[in-house]
Amino acid sequence: MTNKKVILSAKDISVAFQVRQRTLRAIRNVSVDLHEGETLALVGESGSGKSVFTKVFTGMLESNGSVATGEATYGDIKLTDFKTNADWEKIRGGEISTVFQDPMTSLNPIKTIGSQISETIIKHQKKSKEEAKAIAIDLMDRVGIPEADKRYDEYPFQYSGGMRQRIVIAIALASRPKILIADEPTTALDVTIQAQIISLLKELKKEYGFAMIFITHDLGVVASIADKVAVMYSGEIVEYGTVEEIFYDSRHPYTWALLSSLPQLATSEKLYSIQGTPPSLYSEIKGDAFAPRNPQPMAIDFEQEPPKFEVSETHWAKTWLLDERAPKLEKPDGIRDIHSKMVELYGKKD
Template sequence: MTKEENVILTARDIVVEFDVRDRVLTAIRGVSLDLIEGEVLALVGESGSGKSVLTKAFTGMLEDNGRVAQGSIDYRGQDLTALKSHKDWESIRGKKIATIFQDPMTSLDPIQTIGSQITEVITKHQGKTAAEAKELAIDYMKKVGIPEAEKRFSEYPFQYSGGMRQRIVIAIALACRPDVLICDEPTTALDVTIQAQIIELLKSLQKEYNFTTIFITHDLGVVASIADKVAVMYAGEIVEYGTVNEIFYQPHHPYTWSLLSSLPQLAEEDGELYSIPGTPPSLYSKVEGDAFALRSDYAMQIDFEERPPVFEISPTHWAKTWLLHEDAPKVEKPSIIADLHEKIRTKMAFTHLMSEEEGNV
């Protein structure tokens, strides 16, 4: 069996709805994807595009007013949409599919010591004794870069910096021994040098433990350094999917072009960044045609009338845009996103250098 055949999770035609003030908001609109074992899949897009909602459907963490209205989610032969209660989800959530959230203080109990929070997870998911759990907890703390782990085992979250708290959240996730690790914007609340350290930590742990990762972010610069595959989300659907190189250097959807054009590495000399005009469509109503049409400089009449199908670009790359139709006019991607490789490499080298100089925080 080849690596491409090692599918760990399959989502097909997922629709997620929320009841909001006597109205129905369709947050996810027919999403399908395959998660390949051992790979890092990045979900990228603006806030509100559906990235976090989609992964919450994988862990049964949708809010009480939300539901998977259509579709299937198959995890190793088990249909996750059939799980309804928290008890049903106990064998999956945390133990098989764990999540790291962007704000560690929402994940850590402020009145419990760091050590007790890690050992609690170890005893629950690994069945270890208290003494064994403490030893393992200290080992996990060391693995995620906590200095003087034995001493800091008995400290409280408020005694840790933001970067160190995020490392503890990662340690707790590792203690679950998950099959799939969902990283929901884990570096958003941190400054740029600490972001780089956390990214490097996640990369090294992923390589060591070989868990499958879904990395949620709006920062395409982060994606370039960590992902194998990228799914670009807009208005509750995936509009482009491919390998990280295909998405960065051969993008085809106008929305992907806009996201790449917004990269900080492409700022003008005066510091001005490109911004995408307009706002996403309301998801309370049915979206007609291409959801990005009203914000796109490349929209054609058909974009306002008919939803584009999937156009295959390569066996690993597809996009939903009428620009790929054989009868569409031929257009080139914006000149601003030419030569991305060199621009990103230069920026990442500078950030890495700054991270080394700062040292662990």
């Protein structure tokens, strides 16, 4: 058990969207805590609710979406009580900042790179233009922009994809947030640049001391960066634990499927893929949402939603396989002994 203070918390959060006179339930009763200095990875396929869930903490849900039930808190502040944009301005950017997936949609194409960093510093750190420019250039240097003082007055189109992502990270850190939400920050980048961005985030986190929520659909990406992992499927967390517990002692069939799908772990030319598609979020889900795609489902999986079964003080999973009456199933062959392979691929986590 960690002794660090809980800095961000969600209790039974549900999020609904009104779409063409129908209700889409995107998040279903999610509860999770983020501790000071911790990196929590949210992992799952596209459409599992990862990004929507984190928007609850920054008031960035689309206009047709709302928190239907539950409570989100930042320290002693109840975020789900906020009603206006003025309320959110106290938190968004300054306390909780976000790095988005596509830097080209995050940056203003007709403003210089330096001005976009400086205006954030002026707003949140209350610095003069001269002070803000000096801090901005220092930030650009810290995130790995060569000759930062000369490139301060350039525009986004003059930067490569990897460099633009570094600038988006610099802007997110310019307000000195307590929490950084990194929403698929490496998806649009090639493998070499991905590794550089992951390494950069680890270094900056160590230097600045912020907590981080790292969103990804690729479990392999979080192997060396996360402290805790929440596996999301169909709008809910189905398994939660330390990064070691999720990789080496996972219990939910969906987590097994995600791990088996990692191309880095493939032992033959044929890659494993998860069959079928997630259920429609317009309909009420009966039983275990993953049951129709589970290669070895039980009858109860289609009839009754599983509760949280505790594996350890830091690890739980929502699967009937953990019920004492359930048959004992072995993990898929490809992930029964992945420890040495993961260490070989990603090294030991700092």
